[in-house]
Structures are given as C-alpha cells and as structure tokens.
Amino acid sequence: MLTxxxxxxxxxxxxxxxxxxxxxxxxxxxxxxxVYHPAAGRFTQAA
Numbered sequence: 001m002l003t004x005x006x007x008x009x010x011x012x013x014x015x016x017x018x019x020x021x022x023x024x025x026x027x028x029x030x031x032x033x034x035v036y037h038p039a040a041g042r043f044t045q046a047a
Contacts, residue, residue: 002043005030019046 001020008023008030018036020043022029033046 002034002045003030003032
C-alpha cells in the first residue's frame with residue numbers, strides 16, 4: 001500500500017482490481033483511496 005493503514009475497507013472491482021478506502025493512519029482517520037492492480041503487483045492513488 002502507498003499509505004500503511006489499519007481498519008480499511010476493500011471492494012473487489014472488475015478485472016480483479018481492489019479499491020482500498022479509509023481506515024486509520026497512526027490513529028487518525030485516513031481520507032484517501034488506493035487501487036491495487038494485481039497484474040502489476042502495485043498500488044496507485046485514486047482520485
């Protein structure tokens with residue numbers, strides 16, 4: 001993950017990608033989204 005977080009939610013998207021949302025970073029609520037691309041084995045920041 002680009003931002004290490006706890007208690008995040010994940011949703012499986014078409015094509016096997018996963019959207020990771022929210023959670024906590026060092027006790028503070030995270031307000032970022034990331035997409036995991038399994039074919040590439042990497043995460044990207046989502047808008």
